[in-house]
Amino acid sequence: MHFSGLRVIREALTGHKGWKPLWRNPEPQPAYDYIIVGGGGHGLATAYYLAKAFGRARIAVLEKSWLGSGNVGRNTTIIRSNYLLPGNEPFYEFSMKLWEGLEQEFNFNAMVSQRGILNLCHTDAQRDAYRRRGNAMLLAGADAELLDREGVRAMAPFLNFDNARFPIKGGLLQRRAGTARHDGVAWGYARGADMQGVDLIQNCEVTGLRIKAGRVCGVETTRGPIAAGKVGVAVAGASSRVMAMAGMRLPIESHVLQAFVTEGLKPTIPGVITFGAGHFYVSQSDKGGLVFGGDIDGYNSYAQRGNLPVIEDVTEGGMALMPMIGRARLLRVWGGAIDMSMDGSPIIDRTPVEGLYLNAGWCYGGFKATPASGYAFAHLLATGRPHETAAAYRLDRFARGHVIDEKGVGAQPNLH
Amino acid sequence: MLIPHPLLGLRDAQEFTYLGDAALLNRPDGMAEGAEAAFAEYVYLRDNPAGLHRELWFHEQGDRSWLVVTRDTTTHQILGAELARDVKLKGGAA
Numbered sequence: 235m236h237f238s239g240l241r242v243i244r245e246a247l248t249g250h251k252g253w254k255p256l257w258r259n260p261e262p263q264p265a266y267d268y269i270i271v272g273g274g275g276h277g278l279a280t281a282y283y284l285a286k287a288f289g290r291a292r293i294a295v296l297e298k299s300w301l302g303s304g305n306v307g308r309n310t311t312i313i314r315s316n317y318l319l320p321g322n323e324p325f326y327e328f329s330m331k332l333w334e335g336l337e338q339e340f341n342f343n344a345m346v347s348q349r350g351i352l353n354l355c356h357t358d359a360q361r362d363a364y365r366r367r368g369n370a371m372l373l374a375g376a377d378a379e380l381l382d383r384e385g386v387r388a389m390a391p392f393l394n395f396d397n398a399r400f401p402i403k404g405g406l407l408q409r410r411a412g413t414a415r416h417d418g419v420a421w422g423y424a425r426g427a428d429m430q431g432v433d434l435i436q437n438c439e440v441t442g443l444r445i446k447a448g449r450v451c452g453v454e455t456t457r458g459p460i461a462a463g464k465v466g467v468a469v470a471g472a473s474s475r476v477m478a479m480a481g482m483r484l485p486i487e488s489h490v491l492q493a494f495v496t497e498g499l500k501p502t503i504p505g506v507i508t509f510g511a512g513h514f515y516v517s518q519s520d521k522g523g524l525v526f527g528g529d530i531d532g533y534n535s536y537a538q539r540g541n542l543p544v545i546e547d548v549t550e551g552g553m554a555l556m557p558m559i560g561r562a563r564l565l566r567v568w569g570g571a572i573d574m575s576m577d578g579s580p581i582i583d584r585t586p587v588e589g590l591y592l593n594a595g596w597c598y599g600g601f602k603a604t605p606a607s608g609y610a611f612a613h614l615l616a617t618g619r620p621h622e623t624a625a626a627y628r629l630d631r632f633a634r635g636h637v638i639d640e641k642g643v644g645a646q647p648n649l650h
Numbered sequence: 651m652l653i654p655h656p657l658l659g660l661r662d663a664q665e666f667t668y669l670g671d672a673a674l675l676n677r678p679d680g681m682a683e684g685a686e687a688a689f690a691e692y693v694y695l696r697d698n699p700a701g702l703h704r705e706l707w708f709h710e711q712g713d714r715s716w717l718v719v720t721r722d723t724t725t726h727q728i729l730g731a732e733l734a735r736d737v738k739l740k741g742g743a744a
C-alpha cells in the first residue's frame with residue numbers, strides 16, 4: 235500500500251474503504267537470522283535498515299508490549315544535531331541528514347518539521363561556549379548561527395527580556411533542527427520493515443538469552459523460545475534488565491524523565507526554545523499544545539512516572555523565561571524510563587558474548603538519534619564493524635578512559 | 651517522596667541529593683592486585699535493579715548526614731533508611 239496525495243483523494247471519494255493495517259501480526263517462527271529485542275524507534279529502525287539497506291532477511295523484532303509503547307511514544311519529539319564533541323557531532327549530523335530524507339525514504343508522513351532550535355545564553359561565558367559549540371557543528375557539516383540579544387528578540391519577542399537575574403544575551407540557533415511526530419516515526423519504520431518481510435512480534439517479552447559456549451543462539455520469550463544467529467538489544471530503559479540475562483552489568487542507571495503538554499493554543503512559539511539558566515525547553519505541537527520538559531527526577535526508577543518537585547522546577551523555569559506560559563492550562567504530565575549512561579553518551583557495540591549486540595545509553599536524547607542509531611546498529615549487525623559515525627560508542631570506553639562526556643560532570647548519571 | 655530519616659523523622663526527598671547505588675560504600679583497595687579493573691567496575695558499572703534498591707542520599711539541606719535508603723524502583727515506595735555510617739561500620743552495603 236503506497237501513500238500519496240492521489241491515494242488520499244481516491245480514498246476520500248470512495249468512503250475510505252481501501253486503507254489496510256500498516257503491518258501484519260505474524261506468529262513467531264522457530265528461528266531467525268537476526269532478532270532485535272525492543273520495538274521502540276531504535277529497534278524498528280534497525281530492522282528496517284537491516285532489511286532495506288543491508289539486504290538481510292529472516293529478521294524479527296520482539297516487543298514485550300505494543301510497538302512504540304516505550305520512550306519513542308513518550309518523548310518531546312525534538313530533533314537536532316547541536317553537539318560539541320567529535321565522538322557525537324558527526325553521528326547526530328548523520329541522523330539529521332537521514333531525518334531530512336526520511337519521509338520520502340519510507341513513504342510515510344512522520345511530520346518532520348525543521349522549525350529550528352534556539353538555545354539561549356545568559357552569561358558571557360555561556361555565549362563563548364555556544365560559539366565554540368557552533369564552530370564544532372559547522373566543522374561536522376551541520377548548520378549553526380549565533381544570535382545576539384536583538385536577533386533573539388526578533389524571533390521570540392515574548393521571552394522575558396527584563397529578567398535581571400538571567401538576562402538573555404543571545405542564543406545558538408540551528409535552523410535545520412526541529413520536531414517530528416514521534417509515533418509517526420515508529421509507525422513509518424514498522425511499516426517499512428514489515429514491507430521488507432521483517433516479522434514484528436508484539437506482546438512477546440524476552441525473558442532469557444540462550445548462550446552456549448560464549449555464543450548467543452536464541453532467546454526465551456513469553457511466547458516460547460526462538461533461535462537466532464545474532465541478537466541485537468535495543469530496549470532503552472530496560473537495558474540493564476535484559477543484559478543481566480547475559481550476566482552483564484552496564485554503565486547505566488535507569489531514571490525517569492517527565493514531559494508536559496498544555497491545552498491547544500494559537501501558534502505562538504516559532505520553534506524549539508531552551509532556557510540556558512535553568513532546565514526548561516519548549517516547542518508547540520501542530521495541534522497547538524505547548525510541549526515542554528526539563529530535568530530528570532534524578533533517582534533510579536522504572537516506574538515510568540515522576541514526582542512533583544521536578545514539575546515545580548520545570549514550570550518555574552518556564553515562568554522565568556516566558557511568563558505568558560502561566561496562563562496556559564496543563565493537560566497532561568507523563569514519564570518514561572530512560573537509560574542514563576555514565577558519560578551521557580550512547581553505546582552501539584558488540585558485547586563479550588559472540589553474536590550479542592547492544593544499543594543503549596540514549597539518556598533523554600535518543601529520539602533525534604533514531605534514524606542514525608538504527609542505521610549504525612544495522613551496519614554493526616550486518617557487517618560486524620561499527621559504522622564510521624558511531625565508532626566512538628564502544629562499551630569498553632569507560633574502562634579505557636575514552637568517555638564522551640558532553641557536560642563534563644563525570645560518572646554521575648543524574649547530572650548529565 | 652518522604653524519607654524516614656533515622657534521627658529526624660520523615661523528611662521531604664527534596665532536602666536530599668542523590669548519589670546512587672549504596673554499593674559505592676564498598677570502595678576497592680587501591681593497593682590490591684587488579685585495582686585498576688576493580689576501580690573501573692566500581693566507578694562505572696551498576697546493578698540498576700528493577701525492584702528493591704539500596705541507595706545513597708545526602709541530607710544536604712538538613713543535618714548533612716549520608717543515608718542508605720531502601721526503595722522500590724518500580725513504585726518509588728521507600729521501605730527504610732539507615733545512617734550510611736552505621737551501614738559502613740557494620741561491614742558495607744553488600
Ligand SMILES: Cc1cc2nc3c(=O)[nH]c(=O)nc-3n(C[C@H](O)[C@H](O)[C@H](O)COP(=O)(O)OP(=O)(O)OC[C@H]3O[C@@H](n4cnc5c(N)ncnc54)[C@H](O)[C@@H]3O)c2cc1C
Pocket residue numbers: 271272273274275276277296297298299300301302303304305306307308309310311312313438439440441468469470471472476491492493527568569570571572596597598599600601602603
Ligand atoms: C519524557 C521524555 C522526553 C524525551 N524527549 C526527547 C526529545 O525531545 N528528543 C530526543 O531526541 N529524545 C527524547 N527522549 C529520549 C528518547 O525518547 C529515547 O532515548 C528513545 O526513544 C529511546 O529509544 P527507543 O525509541 O528505541 O526506546 P523505547 O521506545 O523505549 O523502546 C524500547 C522498547 O523495548 C521494549 N522492551 C523492554 N524490555 C523488553 C523485553 N524484555 N523484551 C521485549 N521488549 C522489551 C519496551 O517495551 C520498549 O517498547 C525523551 C524521553 C522521554 C522519556
